[in-house]
Amino acid sequence: MNHNETSNDVRVAIIGAGFAGLCMAVQLRKHGIEDFVILERAADIGGVWRENVYPGAACDVPAVLYSYSFEQGYPWTQAYPPQAEILGYMRHVVEKYDLAKHLRFGVKVCGASFDASAARWTVATLGGPRFSCAALVPAVGIFNEPMTPSITGIADFEGEILHSARWPRQAALDGRRVAVIGTGASAIQIVPEVAKRAAELTLYQRTAPYVVPKATIDPSDAAAERARVFAEFEIAARRRSDFEVTAKAQAAFADYLANQVPDPVLRAKLTPPFVMGCKRTLFSNHWYQALQGDNVHVETEAIEKLTANGILARNGTQRPFDVIVFATGFDPSNYLPGIDVVGSKGRKLNDTWHEGAEAYLGIAVPGFPNMFLMYGPNTNVAGSIIYMLECQAEYIVKALELMHARNTGTMEVTEEAYRGYSDTIQAQLSDSTLAASHCQSYFMNAAGRIVTNYPGTSLDYRHATEIVDPSCFHFG
Numbered sequence: 001m002n003h004n005e006t007s008n009d010v011r012v013a014i015i016g017a018g019f020a021g022l023c024m025a026v027q028l029r030k031h032g033i034e035d036f037v038i039l040e041r042a043a044d045i046g047g048v049w050r051e052n053v054y055p056g057a058a059c060d061v062p063a064v065l066y067s068y069s070f071e072q073g074y075p076w077t078q079a080y081p082p083q084a085e086i087l088g089y090m091r092h093v094v095e096k097y098d099l100a101k102h103l104r105f106g107v108k109v110c111g112a113s114f115d116a117s118a119a120r121w122t123v124a125t126l127g128g129p130r131f132s133c134a135a136l137v138p139a140v141g142i143f144n145e146p147m148t149p150s151i152t153g154i155a156d157f158e159g160e161i162l163h164s165a166r167w168p169r170q171a172a173l174d175g176r177r178v179a180v181i182g183t184g185a186s187a188i189q190i191v192p193e194v195a196k197r198a199a200e201l202t203l204y205q206r207t208a209p210y211v212v213p214k215a216t217i218d219p220s221d222a223a224a225e226r227a228r229v230f231a232e233f234e235i236a237a238r239r240r241s242d243f244e245v246t247a248k249a250q251a252a253f254a255d256y257l258a259n260q261v262p263d264p265v266l267r268a269k270l271t272p273p274f275v276m277g278c279k280r281t282l283f284s285n286h287w288y289q290a291l292q293g294d295n296v297h298v299e300t301e302a303i304e305k306l307t308a309n310g311i312l313a314r315n316g317t318q319r320p321f322d323v324i325v326f327a328t329g330f331d332p333s334n335y336l337p338g339i340d341v342v343g344s345k346g347r348k349l350n351d352t353w354h355e356g357a358e359a360y361l362g363i364a365v366p367g368f369p370n371m372f373l374m375y376g377p378n379t380n381v382a383g384s385i386i387y388m389l390e391c392q393a394e395y396i397v398k399a400l401e402l403m404h405a406r407n408t409g410t411m412e413v414t415e416e417a418y419r420g421y422s423d424t425i426q427a428q429l430s431d432s433t434l435a436a437s438h439c440q441s442y443f444m445n446a447a448g449r450i451v452t453n454y455p456g457t458s459l460d461y462r463h464a465t466e467i468v469d470p471s472c473f474h475f476g
Contacts, residue, residue, distance in 0.1 A: 012036035012400070013123050013133035015109050015339070018047020020139035020374040020389050022090060023068065026097045027393040030070075033400065037131065038099070039123070041108035045094060048143045049086045054167040054327075056189035057083035060283040062217050064226040065233070065384040068093065072222065079217035111340040112136055114369060119409030119476070121370065134409075135400060138339070139374035142332035142452060149181060149328050153306035157324060164190060164327045173197045176322040179311055181303070183209050184442075187327035188282050192290035194325070202297045202319055204311070208272045210253055211282045230458070233383035237457040240277045240382070240432045250276040260288040269298050277433030279441040281382075332452050333357070333445040335377060343368035344412075356449040358422040360472065361465055363392055364413035369476070370403075372396040378425055379461070380443070380452045387458050395465040402468050403475070410476040417472035428455035 012028060014021045017040035028036050044050055059066045063076045067089065074089050081089075094100055111124040123131040146165035148154075154161065162171060164186035178198040180191055183205045195201045215232065217225050239245045253276060261267040270291065291298055301313040310320040331337075335357040341349035347367040359365050362379035363372050374392050381388055403411050429435055429450045434443055443453045454461055 008037075008129050009132045010035050010037050011133065012135045012137060013121065013131050014038045014137045014139050014374075015123075016040065016047060016139040016141065016374075017042075017045040017103060017105075018049070018139070018141055019090065019386060020047075020141055020392075021137075022093055022099065023386070023389045024137050024139055024374055024393045024396065025099050025102060026068070026070065026093065027390075027397050029097060029099075031397050031401070033397070036102055037133075038103050039107045039109055039125070039131070040103060040105050043105050045090055045103070046087045047141055049083055049090065051144075051165055052083055052167070052186070053169065054162075054164045054186060054190050055171075055173075055193035057186075058189060059086055060185065060189075060214065061384050062215065062225070062229050063089075064217060064222045065229045066386055068386060069390060071096070072226070076219075079219065080214060109339055111342070112138075112371075113342040114344050114371075116344045116369075116410075119370070134370060135396075136371045137374055137396060138336055138341075138371070138376075140336060140339075141375045142335065142380070143330045145331055145334060145337045147328050147331045148326060151181075151303055151306055153312075156308055157306040157310075158308045159310075159321055160323045162323060162325045164325065165330060171323075173323060175199045177320060178202070178323045178325060179204060179319070179321045180325045180327050182327035182329070183207065184327065184329050185280065185282055186329055188284045188287045190325060190327050191296075192284070192286040195290045195293050195296050198295065198323075200295050200297070201293075202299050202311075202321070203291065204299050204303060205269070206300075206302070207274070207279075208270045209279065209282050210272050210276055211284050211287045212253065212256070213285050214283045230383065230387070234457045234459060236281070237382035240434055241428070241455070243275075243433065246276055246433055257288070261292065263292070266292065266298065269300050274439040275433050275436040278436040278439035279443075329442070332380075332442050335451075341368065341371070343371070356445045356447065356451045358418075358451070360413045360418045360421045361392075361395065362454070363395060363465075364418070364473075366413050366415045366418050369410040369412035369474075372399060377451050378422075378429075378454050381454045381456075381458050381461065383458045388454075388461055391458075391462050391465045395468060398468045402470065406475055408475040410474075412474045412476075414472055414474060417469075425455050426450070429453070 014024050017038050021038050025038055058080050062079050063081050107128055108126040110126045113122050121133050121136040146163050173194055174197045176198055177200045179202045181204045301315045304312045304314045312318045357377040359373055359376045362376035379388050434450055443450045445451050
């Protein structure tokens with residue numbers, strides 16, 4: 001892929017070349033908008049699917065749904081494709097939709113400021129050129145900055161420390177003593193694979209997750225399967241606001257766990273202590289089997305510190321390790337990390353979001369004209385984020401077309417629309433399992449505000465973003 005050789009003065013600047021940025025680019029081209037650039041900090045496209053190369057890295061949403069609606073029929077080799085295959089799909093999209101000419105690699109955006117007199121954004125890059133654009137589309141996603149746990153003694157450990165989001169291409173694990181810290185989406189993929197190679201594997205678990213089997217996909221009718229899986233996720237999303245139905249699902253899970261893990265002691269360790277739906281439900285056909293392996297131990301005692309040769313638990317138990325894996329994922333509540341965004345009248349986005357990120361439809365923020373977020377606050381959903389991204393990209397194109405039709409230079413969401421929308425979804429979230437007591441999830445920021453997830457279903461969001469309501473915006 002070649003760097004874009006066009007001007008640094010463009011109509012639209014997209015930040016990020018993951019699924020969100022590529023989706024936005026395709027929609028722009030479909031609507032005849034060619035004057036845009038995609039700024040990518042790395043040397044290749046892919047976002048999280050470029051970075052996450054740990055053993056077992058794969059999508060836990062079926063490919064029939066975890067793919068663009070406008071680019072179906074890709075020759076997937078598996079129903080739940082591995083990382084390399086997903087990245088291959090994204091490269092296929094770049095080639096088919098002729099996006100390479102719009103890509104600028106090795107461009108790390110560090111700031112963006114809005115000039116009200118010119119009605120344009122100036123985008124600053126780290127040690128590189130500046131870009132000017134009429135519309136700014138940050139599409140960096142929420143899984144981009146690895147989270148390292150705050151554990152005493154990390155610098156003291158003399159073995160090897162690996163992070164799920166910064167996995168080396170060649171990690172020596174065969175015959176070694178391995179500790180895995182964390183039980184999120186990356187851990188349930190890493191553990192079954194590493195357990196096959198390690199002499200010993202100890203899982204340090206703070207909270208047991210709900211892990212359910214993956215749905216079986218019929219590859220002979222992808223369209224029908226896409227519709228079926230979509231409907232099943234819609235039901236799961238709706239369940240979060242129905243505690244009676246949630247209780248039934250939780251009881252069914254208890255029966256499933258009892259069948260999977262006969263040992264009552266281990267099963268007690270693996271029983272989630274929180275309401276189903278408070279955290280992300282995980283999908284694996286190998287997790288519980290792996291945890292019952294002869295070379296695998298589940299440790300629920302809290303970690304006191306890392307020592308020179310292992311991990312000391314708070315109960316005084318010390319275990320020696322050659323390798324420690326932080327399967328601790330990312331900090332999704334930290335939106336646009338490393339990018340200093342300054343809107344009209346010198347308003348800083350970090351100040352606007354000091355209590356937690358929020359945006360009208362997850363897309364627009366007052367005080368920041370002509371800025372449209374992709375995968376913004378409260379747009380994560382039970383289902384496929386790809387569907388949500390398509391809703392956002394189509395909405396943004398409609399907004400750009402509305403600006404053009406009105407011959408206006410700026411478009412800024414009103415404070416009333418912004419506050420009304422945010423208050424409404426927070427009220428809905430507070431009456432759902434997502435806000436269940438005694439449950440801290442990555443959906444929340446440090447203050448406990450849910451900043452990542454949408455309270456409804458994907459179809460609810462589709463309806464909400466179908467039309468750009470001019471009354472919700474100021475035009476100038």
